[in-house]
Amino acid sequence: MPETYDPLAPEVEALRAVPFFEDLTPEDLQRLARIGEKRSYRAGEEIVRKDETGLALYVILSGTATVGTGGKVHTLGPGDFFGEMALLESTKRSATVTAADPVEAMVIEATYFRPFLIKNPSMTVTILEGVTRRLREVQDRIERIGGDT
Numbered sequence: 001m002p003e004t005y006d007p008l009a010p011e012v013e014a015l016r017a018v019p020f021f022e023d024l025t026p027e028d029l030q031r032l033a034r035i036g037e038k039r040s041y042r043a044g045e046e047i048v049r050k051d052e053t054g055l056a057l058y059v060i061l062s063g064t065a066t067v068g069t070g071g072k073v074h075t076l077g078p079g080d081f082f083g084e085m086a087l088l089e090s091t092k093r094s095a096t097v098t099a100a101d102p103v104e105a106m107v108i109e110a111t112y113f114r115p116f117l118i119k120n121p122s123m124t125v126t127i128l129e130g131v132t133r134r135l136r137e138v139q140d141r142i143e144r145i146g147g148d149t
Helices: 009-016 026-035 110-119 121-147
Strands: 037-041 046-048 056-062 065-069 072-076 096-099 103-109
Touching (some): 009 026, 026 103, 026 110, 103 110, 110 121
Antiparallel strands (some): 046 096, 056 103, 065 072
16 A cells, blocks of 8 residues: 555545635645544435534535425435535524435534634635635625526
8 A cells, every 4th residue: 555545535535615715725624534433324214404503514424415494305316415505604504405315424513613723823814715705605606696687
């Protein structure tokens, strides 16, 4: 096995898919992956439930899950994520997410994420820039929709 083998590589790449982590360095992503935990869910098992307090970010590593909200259902697969706002603010979940088939997910709990940010201030700035960029994108979409009426 080569010396450079990194067993966290799939998790690191999955974290890079989260918009406010995309600008982190590979080393920062590896540190972030270390505070995460891989969890498995059986087909039909609820991963999170609507209206429960959100306490973690989930990044799907394998399998698919369905998201039901507002009468609509869509599918999430490897690299997709949900619950990112729970890392910064504990609010009620807006949707139920259920494993459609066996799912393996990287879970980062807010309990560990907040102290992690305090110990890694440069990452905090990068993540805040990503959150701000994402909020701006949402605001732009809302303004475009409002302009269509």
